Amino acid sequence: MSAATVSVCVPAYQAGRYIADTVSSVLAQTFGDFELVVLDNASTDATPEILRGFADPRLKVLRNDRVLPLAENWNRVVAASSGRFVKVLCADDLLHPDCVRRQYEVLATDPGIALVCSRRDMINEAGEVLAANRGLRGLVGRHEASAVIRKIVRHGGNPLGEPGGALFRREQFDAVGGWDARWTFPMDLALWIGLLGHGDFFGQPESLAAFRIGRDSLSARAQRAEYAEQRALSEGLASDPGWGVRPVDRLVGAAMAPGARLRRQALFLVAKRQGERG
Template identity: 35%
Template sequence: MHQKHSNLPERSRPLVSVVVPAYNNAEYLEETIESVLAQTYENLEIVIADHSSTDRTLEIMNRYAGLSNVKLLSTEAGGGALRNWNRVSQAATGEYIKLVCGDDLLYPWIIEEQVSQFLANPSVVLVASSRDIVDAHNKPLVRNRGIAGMTGLHRGAAAARKTVREGTNIFGEPGCVLMRRASLEAVGWWDSRFPYLIDEATYIRVLLTGDFVGIKRSSAGFRVSDSQWSVRLAKQQVEQATGFHRWLATSRPDVVSSLDLRVGNARARLTSAQRRLAYVYLSRRMSRTNDRIAVMRPERSSASKQKDGSRS
């Protein structure tokens, strides 16, 4: 595997595990894996598990079978995201762990920057970077999204309170986040009691055990698809967000107060309404883009229409 030289000294390069729970990601999985291989940080392993995909995901995975630091696994069907996310995470052997969905992208510097923050701050259990929201063709729709001003070092409880009060996941998707593997294991791995918040709920449980660092520089690309342009989905997301906020306020009133709860739930509903409007706009924009590509590259458009945008 060819990689650029890391600026970190050899003795300061702990092993990082990048884990990829793949499910029907044939259209984008190669780009995702290549973005991991392109990291400036050198001492990493990649663990990929196919969750009984019905497309060419397994075929694409097998192209990387010859790399010594790539481990390929399979996960039985069923169990939703939780089964495959835990499968790849528990197979990781690194000191730090980053989960990347099989259609998202890492920018080359993200792991090196995030590891540097862990090395400089031994109390930190989670580091998050801002990201870009990109379309199916890697074109940015929204740039430098996330963190909500929480740059630098903060108490984990303060970061948890902030994300509740904002009414949205300020840490971003898993590809934006690097955690201590031991901390993730200590809280019982991924938490899917609120399925749409499997990432945010888990982050908060980890953050309540240590400190947080936020990096403002946009360092990942989160890909949106047609399957996410759904008013019904937005409604379910806000219902689960407010339910999670109530659970956290009840179980940890020292972290989330009744005022935090009221503010966070109001903002979650407002964010949901704004998201619905954004979905309409972005869906139309993506439709126009796909129509143009269909004229220029009809074979690519046909393949795109067959994509199952769901995540296991």
């Protein structure tokens, strides 16, 4: 069997509640030349049984013998894939049917672009939209990597979005060393930054993915840790002379960071309350 052009990689752990919808959203893609690789991280819920219920030659299911740390597991699912282009999709998130096709067209036609991201919808446990067409403010279209880095610093959070909204080249993923275990919460943003060392960025105005926020996503301790990691990552960027970040970018980022954190917390709170009512 020849290698697929695009690999959609899904790391799954205790994903029984949502994995069927996630897999179905990938298998419904209008782009034909893709594979779907799901790595079950030793789940003890219904995840394995649900995955066995799919009979599609594009789907490859793997399973770890033991639970692996986040970065190791995510790197393993990409390593098990064969495509020249890669998308990593969390096991409770969704793709629009045209997502892979639209993003592949960008990368396949312009070798100077290292990363393409779309806007996305934020959804609750029931799949209802909490906030539509989020992200990429000021980043739609093609942008030089250095300009995107300055935007990241000024944003105070992650203006590019989660993995489900992104597509990148496998060769460049391998070149930057994949997912970096030094980071927990901004692990996706750290990868986007590494990839931007290899080319430009392209932002798509359409919402082509959905990021799910569940009631268990909210943790005051995790929120504090996420904020601290995000600030450390941003400060590291600002201190790197290679990116040309200006002092004003750093000042704006420090001022904007609390607001970015509060906006994200607000969505988590809404999802939590809706989940409790349901």
